[in-house]
Amino acid sequence: MAGRQPAESKDSTSLVDRVERIRFLGREFLTWLWFESETHDGKVQAGDLGEVSVEFQKRLSLDSAGNVPEVNLVRAEDPTATEESRVALKMGKKVGETRIVLHAADHDFQLALAGETLQIKGVKLPTALATEDGDKLAERLDLLDEVEGLVDTIYARFVRMRMNEQTWAPVRRELRAWVERGGDRD
Amino acid sequence: MALLNGTATYTRFRLLGDLPDGFEERFVGALERHAFKEIDPDADVERHLGWVRWGDAFDSSWEPHTLVNGDGVMVLTLRIDTLKVPPVTLKAYVAQAEREMRRKLSRERLTKPERDMLRIEVQKKLRRRSLPKMQLVEVVANLSTGEARLFSSSKRVVADFQDLFHKTFGLRAIGSNPLTVLWGQGFSDLDQDQVIGLEPERFHQVPE
Numbered sequence: 001m002a003g004r005q006p007a008e009s010k011d012s013t014s015l016v017d018r019v020e021r022i023r024f025l026g027r028e029f030l031t032w033l034w035f036e037s038e039t040h041d042g043k044v045q046a047g048d049l050g051e052v053s054v055e056f057q058k059r060l061s062l063d064s065a066g067n068v069p070e071v072n073l074v075r076a077e078d079p080t081a082t083e084e085s086r087v088a089l090k091m092g093k094k095v096g097e098t099r100i101v102l103h104a105a106d107h108d109f110q111l112a113l114a115g116e117t118l119q120i121k122g123v124k125l126p127t128a129l130a131t132e133d134g135d136k137l138a139e140r141l142d143l144l145d146e147v148e149g150l151v152d153t154i155y156a157r158f159v160r161m162r163m164n165e166q167t168w169a170p171v172r173r174e175l176r177a178w179v180e181r182g183g184d185r186d
Numbered sequence: 187m188a189l190l191n192g193t194a195t196y197t198r199f200r201l202l203g204d205l206p207d208g209f210e211e212r213f214v215g216a217l218e219r220h221a222f223k224e225i226d227p228d229a230d231v232e233r234h235l236g237w238v239r240w241g242d243a244f245d246s247s248w249e250p251h252t253l254v255n256g257d258g259v260m261v262l263t264l265r266i267d268t269l270k271v272p273p274v275t276l277k278a279y280v281a282q283a284e285r286e287m288r289r290k291l292s293r294e295r296l297t298k299p300e301r302d303m304l305r306i307e308v309q310k311k312l313r314r315r316s317l318p319k320m321q322l323v324e325v326v327a328n329l330s331t332g333e334a335r336l337f338s339s340s341k342r343v344v345a346d347f348q349d350l351f352h353k354t355f356g357l358r359a360i361g362s363n364p365l366t367v368l369w370g371q372g373f374s375d376l377d378q379d380q381v382i383g384l385e386p387e388r389f390h391q392v393p394e
Contacts, residue, residue, distance in 0.1 A: 015202075018365055018378075024386040025364040031389060065386065092390045118367050121339065123194045133241065136190050137261070141326060144194060144335070155364075156371035162387075163380050172387065180391045 027063065027115035029158050030095035034080055035175050038184050046104075046153045053103035056080045057110070062088035063096035071096065086182045102150055109147040118155065123147055187241070188337040189261075189324045197344055198362035199334040200369060201327065206356075209329075210250040213260075213355060217253075220354045221246035222265040227313035235266040235346055237354065243322055258330030264347055267318035271309060279308050323347070331370065334359050 036044050037054040046052050060079035062072045072088040079085055079098070095115060102109045110124040125143045130136040161167045178184065188194060206212055222236030239245040240261040254260045283304050284296060296304070323343055327334040336347050336359075344361065351359045360366055368378060 015360070015365075018382050019363045021382050022364050022384060025381070025384070028387055028389075029364070090390055092388065094389065117361060117363050119198060119339075119362050121195060125194060128190075133190060140189060140194070141259070144196075148198070152367050152371055155367055156373070159368060159373075159381060163377070163384060172389075175389055176391055179389050 023116050024065065025159065025162070026118045027094040027096055028162070029118075029155050030098060030113060030115045031089070032158055032171075032175065033100075033154065034095060034098075035178050038080065039174070039178060044154055045157065046150050047157060049150055049153055050105055052105075052150055052154075053101075055101040055103070057099045057101055059097075059099045059112070060085055061096040061098070062093035063115075064091070064093050069096075080183070089179045090182070102147065104146070104150060107143065107146065109143075109150075111147060111151075113151065118151070120148060120151060187322075187324060189240075189326070194337070195339055196335045196337045197339055199336065199348075199359035200362065200366040201329075201332045201334055201357045201359055203355075203357040205329060210253050214248045214250050214253055216354045217248050217262075218246065220350060222267075225267055225269045225318055227269065227316070228310055232270045233266065233268045235264060235350065237350075238263050238265045238322075240324060243320065254329060258328055260327045260329060262325045262327075264323040264325055264336075264343075264350065266321040266323065266343070266346065268321075269313055269316060269318040271312045271316060276305075276309060276312065279312060280305050283308050325351075327351075333370070 033044065033054060034056060037056075042053045042055065043051050044054050056079055058075065058077065058079065060074045062074070062085060064070045070093070072084060072093060074082050074085045074088075076082050097112065097114045099110070099112045102111070107126045109126075110122075112121040113119075114121060123144065125140060125147075128136045128139045128143075130139045161171060188196070217237050220236055222238050223234060225231055225234045237246065239248065240263050243263070243265055284301065287296060287300070287304060288294065321343070324337040325334065325347065326337075334351070336344060338344065338347075348359050348361075351357065365378070365381070368381065373381070
């Protein structure tokens with residue numbers, strides 16, 4: 001199978017340890033996604049897949065780290081525009097889960113994303129054109145591949161930047177300044 | 187069927203393990219061994235699960251040449267049946283049976299063994315009259331990319347799926363997480379080690 005685990009992670013104990021070690025990256029990714037889209041007119045680069053527009057919608061949870069995390073759950077048409085979400089960021093919370101709309105070149109996808117697992121939840125797919133079950137199945141699976149491909153590619157772009165201090169340092173600086181000034185709302 | 191209509195709620199997995207030579211033949215045999223079997227109402231089992239064909243809850247037959255399509259995709263359904271008499275219903279019927287038995291024996295009380303036996307008999311009778319609650323959960327495994335999707339987010343169903351998938355195919359299904367997503371994104375072993383070494387970042391200013 002392609003895209004499989006590296007050889008050394010076949011040991012289940014070490015794999016569990018490795019996964020737990022970087023669970024925080026998912027929450028950092030979702031927070032960076034908010035920053036990136038807000039500071040680039042809602043646009044985010046998805047590598048070879050091109051540019052996508054990202055819109056945060058209806059539901060946003062912001063969590064603190066630690067053994068007893070505090071959670072702010074913001075429900076609003078545009079939850080990123082609320083004072084509560086901005087204050088939570090300033091307090092050091094990061095995005096734990098959110099609903100977003102991805103406007104890609106050919107399709108729009110509504111989905112929820114969980115930071116801890118990067119599981120994609122409740123995807124509203126574009127209406128399938130096919131009517132026969134087999135064709136409809138293939139079409140829906142292609143759409144799921146497309147939306148997962150977009151999310152995974154943007155996440156991989158974030159991680160590549162995050163793991164290199166030279167590329168990450170300026171982003172860290174801008175991100176902290178953005179949090180401090182309460183975002184770039186119009 | 188969630189795969190064909192409406193909002194897609196599912197759980198993503200990465201598959202760990204190697205595909206044996208001639209895996210299609212082996213997989214068909216394994217699927218038949220772990221195929222869904224109806225619950226026997228006389229037995230003491232409340233929940234049964236196993237594989238059925240996608241699109242037909244009553245068909246557990248597969249062919250090696252059609253099991254996996256040209257893109258390496260295998261579509262199955264996990265059928266989970268639960269046959270359980272609701273506690274309130276059971277209690278009412280047991281009480282009724284006890285009244286009848288007391289009248290028949292012309293006694294005011296029944297012994298504990300008599301009451302226990304009666305309860306088991308009533309439960310069996312009610313189970314024979316009941317239809318199991320059927321849950322059909324679709325599974326799509328891509329054996330070329332090493333990914334799988336289970337169209338449920340229930341923790342219990344996810345655990346059942348991981349267990350049965352491993353028993354059936356010898357492949358472990360690991361729920362999506364910030365590490366496994368990188369496996370499909372060209373991160374080398376060295377890159378991954380570097381990622382594992384990262385420390386959490388602070389995004390807010392700390393007052394001096």
